[in-house]
Amino acid sequence: MKKPASKPHFAEIARDLTEGIAAGRYPVGSVLPGELELCDLYDTSRHTIRAALNELQQLGLVSRKKNAGTRVESATPRNDFRPSLGSLEDLVQFGSTNVRVVQSIEPTTVKGALAKTLGCFNGTDWLRISSLRVDSATQKPVGWTDVYVDPQYDEIADRVRAAPDTLISTLIEKRYGRRVAEIRQVVRAILIPPPTAAALQVDAASAGLEILRQYFDAAGQMFEASITVHPADRFAVAMTLQRSAP
Amino acid sequence: MKKPASKPHFAEIARDLTEGIAAGRYPVGSVLPGELELCDLYDTSRHTIRAALNELQQLGLVSRKKNAGTRVESATPRNDFRPSLGSLEDLVQFGSTNVRVVQSIEPTTVKGALAKTLGCFNGTDWLRISSLRVDSATQKPVGWTDVYVDPQYDEIADRVRAAPDTLISTLIEKRYGRRVAEIRQVVRAILIPPPTAAALQVDAASAGLEILRQYFDAAGQMFEASITVHPADRFAVAMTLQRSAP
């Protein structure tokens, strides 16, 4: 009955359960057997079962609640790849490589196409913080950023100027306690518009990278958004994905 | 001595260790105390210590080896944000929205600037698979892709044509068993070169998104690379990041 399994026991069980979920034996939305039942099923200890279930949870296959049991959330082992080094700072390529030089901080009313791209209602009031990102080595501008924050957070203006290497979302979190729970990011290619091109010291018809970021709190409310334009030859978005389960 | 800690014990320990790493008490590259020592230090069981260390490992702060102990890898709690839905297919926006139309499959010798961007030696031989991605709804081309694979995999040509909605890396894995362990991706903005512009049915001087992907196996060997060019107004790279620890 017992195979001379080379793999650890909990990994075998995790594999079996994953297979069962993929095969539809445990359909999405259903609740799979309790831990003690699984102990009985696989003839092992609860500790081992939990280690196996932990794997499934890590893979995003199941969610677990105190009395409701472990619910099957997805049939396919999503997050097959995950970013290996991907703090937000790394992603944005912030920090030591370049600093923020604030150009202007003023309240504005967002309407029309801009409102649509930002994902807010027409005529919403925001505080716009425009800044230039300058590479500390070459002294050349690497990006123009318009950050839109809730106008009630106007007191962060000083801090934004004082801490040129800190994310504005971090400043808001420290000052007002509103915490970012989710970030949506869209990367597009554009032809850099003339005024921005001048600020970035590039030709008018050159290509650029436009990055839109939306910051949401735990309630799903967007309280910050930013649009960044980078010259094509001075910036790239890089990321590394690694397979989760070897 | 005992605080009325509301948080679980192992979480407190994880927090403390994270703090110690961030503060430099445990510098990057150093090896922090063994599990039994930590048991003594925090006056707890090995199980709890391991749960805490597990958190740090999950956050990418430490790596662990059989006899060398747990090594500090990074000072900042990276992966503070993780992609919420991020299978590779989602990221690439593959699948039902558009299909691959193969234009040519032929062996080439990569040299000069191309070799440099692809990240291989000058004069390396590859099998180049050029294809057009066409949106199934509008019938307009949304991207031009040059995939470079090891020329020994020339038998996949048929499969590439036969399965227009499957990743080429997946085809290689199924046919030859060589498995992708890591993917590096770089997104840049470019001006679309004339021949590509013609194929994509856009103006010559328009902006486009260039995506370079490199596929590595477990040994760190690159065995596939691809360069994709998308018209600026027909494609964007979107991703959602969610905070890991609420």
Place this chain on the structure above:
DNA sequence: CAATCTATTATGTCCGGACATATATTGCAA
């Protein structure tokens, strides 16, 4: 001196128990 064998030592896996805690259900009372 080099190569090989052998302890030593760290993490990895696993056991079987205990109590805590959050949630769902049930039962009782207004």
Place this chain on the structure above:
DNA sequence: TTGCAATATATGTCCGGACATAATAGATTG
């Protein structure tokens, strides 16, 4: 019927032990 309290039940946390396994360092041998 509605609202609240008691109970049941699932996962969460934690203990203290055991043996396995891999990597290192030391001892042994050619």
